[in-house]
Amino acid sequence: MKMLIAIASFLLCVAASAHGVRDVGGMPPDGYCPPLISNGDLNMLVDWWGGQGTNDYYHLKTEVYWQGRRGVARNAELFGFGRFNPTLSIDGRDAGLPREWCQTLDVTNAVVVCEGLYPGVRVETDVFCALHRNIIGIRRSFASTDGLPHRVACGLDYAIKPHLRLVGEWCQAGEVRRYVGRTYGHRVIDFTVSVLSPGGPAAREFVLEPGDRKTVEWFVVFTDSFEEATGSPAARADALCADLRQCGFDGLFAEHARRWRAYYAESRVNVPDARIQRMYDVAQYHLRCNAGRWGFPVGIFPHHWQGKYFGFDETYMHDGLVASGHFDVARRCPDWRYAVMPWAQKRQGYYQKPGKYGARWMWMSLEDGDIDVAGIGFWMDHIFAMGTIARSAWTQWQYSGDRDWLAAKGYPVIRNCALFFRNNWIVEEGDGVARIGRCTDLERLGPSRDRAFMTTCGAIYAMRAAADAAAILSTNREESVDFRAAADRLERGLPVSKDGTRYVAYENCEEESVGTLAGLYPFPIFGADNARQVSAARHFLAVGKSAGNMYPMGKSVCPWYAGKMAASLVALGDRSEPFRWLTEAAGAQGLFGETWEINEPGLRIHPWFTTASGTCAYALAQMLLAEIDGVLHIAPGVPTAWKDYSFSLPAPNGVWVDCEVKGGEIVKLEFRALRKDASAKVPCLFNGKPCGN
Numbered sequence: 001m002k003m004l005i006a007i008a009s010f011l012l013c014v015a016a017s018a019h020g021v022r023d024v025g026g027m028p029p030d031g032y033c034p035p036l037i038s039n040g041d042l043n044m045l046v047d048w049w050g051g052q053g054t055n056d057y058y059h060l061k062t063e064v065y066w067q068g069r070r071g072v073a074r075n076a077e078l079f080g081f082g083r084f085n086p087t088l089s090i091d092g093r094d095a096g097l098p099r100e101w102c103q104t105l106d107v108t109n110a111v112v113v114c115e116g117l118y119p120g121v122r123v124e125t126d127v128f129c130a131l132h133r134n135i136i137g138i139r140r141s142f143a144s145t146d147g148l149p150h151r152v153a154c155g156l157d158y159a160i161k162p163h164l165r166l167v168g169e170w171c172q173a174g175e176v177r178r179y180v181g182r183t184y185g186h187r188v189i190d191f192t193v194s195v196l197s198p199g200g201p202a203a204r205e206f207v208l209e210p211g212d213r214k215t216v217e218w219f220v221v222f223t224d225s226f227e228e229a230t231g232s233p234a235a236r237a238d239a240l241c242a243d244l245r246q247c248g249f250d251g252l253f254a255e256h257a258r259r260w261r262a263y264y265a266e267s268r269v270n271v272p273d274a275r276i277q278r279m280y281d282v283a284q285y286h287l288r289c290n291a292g293r294w295g296f297p298v299g300i301f302p303h304h305w306q307g308k309y310f311g312f313d314e315t316y317m318h319d320g321l322v323a324s325g326h327f328d329v330a331r332r333c334p335d336w337r338y339a340v341m342p343w344a345q346k347r348q349g350y351y352q353k354p355g356k357y358g359a360r361w362m363w364m365s366l367e368d369g370d371i372d373v374a375g376i377g378f379w380m381d382h383i384f385a386m387g388t389i390a391r392s393a394w395t396q397w398q399y400s401g402d403r404d405w406l407a408a409k410g411y412p413v414i415r416n417c418a419l420f421f422r423n424n425w426i427v428e429e430g431d432g433v434a435r436i437g438r439c440t441d442l443e444r445l446g447p448s449r450d451r452a453f454m455t456t457c458g459a460i461y462a463m464r465a466a467a468d469a470a471a472i473l474s475t476n477r478e479e480s481v482d483f484r485a486a487a488d489r490l491e492r493g494l495p496v497s498k499d500g501t502r503y504v505a506y507e508n509c510e511e512e513s514v515g516t517l518a519g520l521y522p523f524p525i526f527g528a529d530n531a532r533q534v535s536a537a538r539h540f541l542a543v544g545k546s547a548g549n550m551y552p553m554g555k556s557v558c559p560w561y562a563g564k565m566a567a568s569l570v571a572l573g574d575r576s577e578p579f580r581w582l583t584e585a586a587g588a589q590g591l592f593g594e595t596w597e598i599n600e601p602g603l604r605i606h607p608w609f610t611t612a613s614g615t616c617a618y619a620l621a622q623m624l625l626a627e628i629d630g631v632l633h634i635a636p637g638v639p640t641a642w643k644d645y646s647f648s649l650p651a652p653n654g655v656w657v658d659c660e661v662k663g664g665e666i667v668k669l670e671f672r673a674l675r676k677d678a679s680a681k682v683p684c685l686f687n688g689k690p691c692g693n
Contacts, residue, residue, distance in 0.1 A: 021048070021103050021591045031599070033057045033607035035105035035112050035592045037129040038289035041067050042136070042222060043300035043307075045608075048103045050114035050125030050140070051085035058604050059303040064136070067292045067300050067307055068226060068367045071165055071185040076366055076373055077306050079183055082160035082193060084220060086140055087203070089153045090121055098123070105592045107285035108264070109257045120146045121208065130252055131259045134222040135240065139249050142214045149210065155203035156218045158195050176241055177202060180234065186366060191224035192233045196241050198248060217249040263288055267325035268648040269620065275586040280620050282593035283613035287320050290610045291329045294336045294367045299608055308364045308373055311337070311385030313611040315522060316560070318392040320614030323621040325650050327400040334393040337361065338409040340369025341416060348420060358419030361389055378447035381440040383425065387458020387523055390417035394465040398652040401675020403472070411469045415476070418466035418483055421459035426486055434489035441506060442515045449506035451495045454515035454523075461523035463487040472677075491525070494532075502535035512543050514561045520568035527629050528572045537568055541577060559585040559595045563615030570622045570637040578623050578637035585616050625649045625657055634659060634666065634686040650674065655682055666691060 021032060034045035034057060045062045047053050052062035063080040071077040088095040098116025105112055111128040124141045142152055160168070160179055168181020168191075179193040195202060196219045204216050221240050223233040231239075244252065264284065271277050290296055295309040296317040314333050321330035337344075344359035363382050364374035374380050393413040397406040421436070428434050436459055441452035464487050467480035495507045505513035516536040519526040526533040544557050544565065557565070562585035566578040588599040595613045597606035623637030624647045632651055635642075646660040646668075654675040660668035669692045673679055684692040 027055075029591070031604065032591055033060060033594070034062055035103065036286070036289055036594070036608050037110065037112055037127060037136075038300065039129050039131045039134070040288070040290060040292040042129050042134050043067060043289070044129065044136075046103075046112045046114070046127050048101055048114060049086075049097055049116060050112075050123075050127060050138075052083040053085070054083075058607050060301050060607060064220075064222075065300050065302070065307070066134075066222065066224075067297070068294070069183060069185070069187075069189060069191075069224070070306065070366070074373050074375070075306065076186055076308070078300070078302050079163065079166055079185060080161060081191075081222065082158055082179070084136070084138065084195075084218075085157045085159075086125060086138070087153075087155040087157055088118070088123065090118055091151050095119070095121075105282075107282055107593075108260070109253075110260045110285065110289075111253070111257075117145065120144060120148060120150050121152065128253060128256060130256045132255060133240065133252075135244070135252065136220040137249050137252055137256075138218045138220070140216050142208055144208050144210045144212065147210045150208045151205070152208050152214070153203065153205045154216055156195065156197070158193070158220060160193065175199075175201065176237075178234070178237065187226065189224050189226050190233055191222070191226075192237045194221040194223075194237045194241060195219070196221060196244060198245050219244050219249075219252075260288075263326065263329070266327075267650075268646065269324070269624065270647070271620070271624075271645045272642050273583070273586075275589070276582055276620065278593045279582075279586045279589055279595070280617055282589075283320060283595065283617040284324060286594065286608065286610055286613040287317055287617065288326070288329060290317065291321070291332060293332065296333050296610065296614075298610055299606070301608075304606060304609075305364065308366060309336075309369075310364055311361050311389045312382070315388035315392045316563075316611045316618070317614035319395065319522070320617035320621075322395055322399045323618045323649070323652075325399075325648075325656075327396075327402075331396055331400070331405070334389075334396050334410060334413055336369075337389050337393070338413050340365070341413065343368070343370040345416065348424070355416055355419065357423050358421070359386075359413075359416035360420055361385060378440050379443055381447060382455075383420075383436075383439050384441065384452075384455040384458040386417040386420045387455070387462050390414045390458075390462035390465050391522060394469065395652060397469070398654070399650045399674075401654040401677075403675065403677075406469060407473055411466075411473060411475075414462065414469050415466045417462040421462055422483060422486055425459065426490065428489070429493060432489055433493045434486065435493040436490065442513055445505055445509070445511060445513055445515070449509075451493065451507040452515075453495055453503055453505050453513075454518035456490050456494055457518040457523040457525055460487040460490050460525050464525070496532060501532065502539055503532045504536070512540060514540060514544070514564060516540055517564060517568040520571045521564055524571060526571075529629075534572060537572060541565070541569075556588070556598075556600050557581070557584055558598050559588050559612040560597065560609070560615050562588075563612060563619040566619035566637070567615070567622050570619070570626050571628060573628065573633075573636060575637065576639060578619065579639040582616065582619055582623070585612070585619075621647075621649055625651055625659070627651050627653050630683070632657070632682050632684045634669070634684060634691060635661065640664075653682065655679075 044064045065078045069079050095118045100117040103114045114125040116123050122143045122145045126139045165184040177195045183189045223236045296314040297307045298304045300307040318333045344361040345354045348360040349357035362372035393410040397410050426434050435451045436456045438448045440447050441449050463483035467483045470476045470480045495504050497504050505515050519533045562581040566581040569577040597609040626636050643664045648658045650656050656672040658670040
């Protein structure tokens, strides 16, 4: 009876979890990909029993990866730095895998909790990756479930698989088991992986009496010479282990959780739709997990393009962060682009004065930003990334209002993007019309497209942003006049349908493409007053499912595209379609609320796909608060069925808004200026009527 009560209580607890999965023995359900834990440096998935097996989850491996620590040549694969697996025997027998289990991802505290029922024993395993240190914390708690004593032996195995370019060996130093190694990859790096079990050996044995709760803790500590920190990796590992003996699991976790709470406290979003709320909450977690010290990779996994950096994808992640008020984390993206800009300038004009021909950042690059590491393909002929790189720098200023940063880093990045288009890619046709030369636009459309719509929108956006930034900084007036004039000529040369009513993806195009929304998002150069852009958006809404994925496959609209469509339609003042498409995105969430590149029955690609998380987070923020044609709109994309919601978010005009709606009416609306040239007194509309100040 006691065992049945324990199982019932166990399953009830799991069923109440917002981000949990449960099962009865065997492999987990279809669509299961383990939850992610990461601090933007260390990155890993945790299997359902609390360890890391060798199963393949949609091409993802449960192994510890360390961003920036990678192999050589174009592939530059991420090194695997091992797997941890708890061991357990009960009454002298190997316990194997749990008979009943549940796994939850607590995004508030960034911890994975795995609960399992074994013969007579219930085990809880908590795993987290410290946000402020490269340390994995693992704690296992044991309790008897049948009223009988049990002899328990537990431990933690940590194994690093052999690699031709990673060498080392294990050694024992007291209660620390340490792997001392070196990588011969993109960089030669000395590193250590230290497994610490404070207060005793890594393997423990004890008698578990009825009513008792026994707990064992382990830490896995990572140090290396990549950061060129003071002291050897081993010496720094010793210092960290000494700190861990003092603070223990609870102390390390308390600081980790405090930092995560501070991150979430930077903004607030509460909406009545549970699926959309869940998607937003997990997206906030996911974006912070993937925010490393360099740019924002799509994912820090080998299958996610080896954790390399796309100038295109990163802007969507930046959008999700900056529109949610995470200014400091978001700034890492344009900061890194500025840091590697000398290489981008050399790429474009090696023998010329730096910057004369602007900067061409690599389509896909490593941390150094000095070589293109994309696989061979026509995607290497993309140039629209210079538009999105400019967008990240410009929106960083618009939201944060940091003028000093704009002058020092943001404007140089934006200007070099504008110079790239202006001095290399604009073909003048006469009569005030110009076009962008042949290039690859969206990959579904194939190579060498003339008058590519999305790329042209990116060029227009970059040049106008450069001119606007120059005006703020009172510099380069003549150049800015030229930028604006060139942008106007490009706008007049955009490709249109044969009947002249709407924009199309490229000249004489009869294919469907989400790129035809680009003038609304990600390059907001048009509004509801541009009939061709509106017509293009409405047309794609009607046919979207026929071209709704990044690749020519599937039957649905992928979360990334659905989020882009939602954000685009907010700009048109639509009150129903943004919710429809964000609901479509929320319906494609994984079992832990994570976004995938594609997640349809029978077609699942790239779980934990950060680009989609950023786009969907941005879309919801825009639904709640957006600046449209110079006017601040409260809830411009919120469906009329939503009566109770609240948010605390920034707007891209230097104003922070704290709002609460109850019963469909605003009960709280406060404004705060974030920059010197912004005013808290701004034109503001709610349901088409003036509100606030």
